[in-house]
Amino acid sequence: MEKVVSMKDVSFRRNKQEILSGVNWEINKDEHWAILGLNGSGKTSLLNIVTGYQMPTTGDVTVLGRQFGKSYIPDLRKEIGFVSSALERFSEVLDYETVEEIVVSGKFASIGLYEEVTEEDWEKANTLIKSFRLDYLIGKRYHLLSQGEKRRVLIARSLMSEPKILILDEPCSGLDILSREDVLLLTKEIANYNCHLIYVTHHIEELVEEISHVLLLRDGKIVAAGPKSEVVTDELLTETFGISVGVHWEDNRPWLSVRKDIGWTKFGPVETK
Numbered sequence: 001m002e003k004v005v006s007m008k009d010v011s012f013r014r015n016k017q018e019i020l021s022g023v024n025w026e027i028n029k030d031e032h033w034a035i036l037g038l039n040g041s042g043k044t045s046l047l048n049i050v051t052g053y054q055m056p057t058t059g060d061v062t063v064l065g066r067q068f069g070k071s072y073i074p075d076l077r078k079e080i081g082f083v084s085s086a087l088e089r090f091s092e093v094l095d096y097e098t099v100e101e102i103v104v105s106g107k108f109a110s111i112g113l114y115e116e117v118t119e120e121d122w123e124k125a126n127t128l129i130k131s132f133r134l135d136y137l138i139g140k141r142y143h144l145l146s147q148g149e150k151r152r153v154l155i156a157r158s159l160m161s162e163p164k165i166l167i168l169d170e171p172c173s174g175l176d177i178l179s180r181e182d183v184l185l186l187t188k189e190i191a192n193y194n195c196h197l198i199y200v201t202h203h204i205e206e207l208v209e210e211i212s213h214v215l216l217l218r219d220g221k222i223v224a225a226g227p228k229s230e231v232v233t234d235e236l237l238t239e240t241f242g243i244s245v246g247v248h249w250e251d252n253r254p255w256l257s258v259r260k261d262i263g264w265t266k267f268g269p270v271e272t273k
């Protein structure tokens with residue numbers, strides 16, 4: 001069966017720095033992944049390779065049936081949706097557009113409305129707006145939305161082009177608990193849109209039920225990659241984050257606590273028992 005993403009022995013070097021090394025990773029059909037790792041662990045670099053924005057220094061990469069080095073990569077990008085807080089930096093372009101204009105413009109995978117929009121496009125945008133429970137915002141301009149509403153609108157927009165992979169890069173960063181839960185509820189909807197989710201976060205409590213698999217990254221190397229229940233463990237997360245942590249599960253959702261038996265100084269861990 002064709003893999004959604006396949007990486008074999010991938011490395012990525014810049015200025016003699018080994019940013020990624022020995023990366024072997026596969027996403028199969030119907031899997032939804034989360035990527036966790038400290039700042040600077042290589043998450044963005046890994047995603048830049050998946051989207052074809054950066055070529056690996058060594059190794060083989062195939063994404064959605066396109067083998068890097070042998071396929072035309074710009075076509076691939078049309079099949080990958082990407083939502084990150086970086087998009088909000090373009091907000092002056094979006095500011096005076098209405099919620100429905102922003103969602104429908106996702107058809108062109110560009111910011112703003114530049115091409116002709118058909119009746120069918122509007123219908124599709126309206127369906128997305130309804131299923132993402134954004135209808136109460138119809139007619140409202142982007143700059144008037146709360147941070148959480150902006151994220152949800154951008155996620156709805158990203159599905160207009162029917163991507164086969166959707167990357168959400170820290171979609172809940174900076175949100176309060178209520179807005180975070182609203183965004184997390186959307187992951188259920190996204191799973192119905194026939195696309196494969198890659199969800200980047202620093203917080204394991206965002207690994208909701210729909211996330212089936214997890215990749216842990218530390219210093220550019222994979223600590224573990226596989227089914228969520230096998231990867232989200234005390235030992236593997238402690239290794240990934242470099243601080244002693246414990247996981248507990250509530251309603252199939254993991255939560256993290258820092259363990260008291262180990263204290264931290266600037267020189268590293270010390271026993272406190």
Ligand SMILES: Nc1ncnc2c1ncn2[C@@H]1O[C@H](COP(=O)(O)OP(=O)(O)OP(=O)(O)O)[C@@H](O)[C@H]1O
Pocket residue numbers: 014015017019037038039040041042043044045046
């Ligand atoms: N093009 C590049 N040239 C030089 N160094 C780079 C380049 N891209 C990334 N790096 C370095 O590689 C390391 C990994 O960066 P990356 O942005 O992939 O980490 P990250 O896990 O996404 O971090 P964060 O959680 O802070 O976003 C960092 O030390 C970064 O400075």
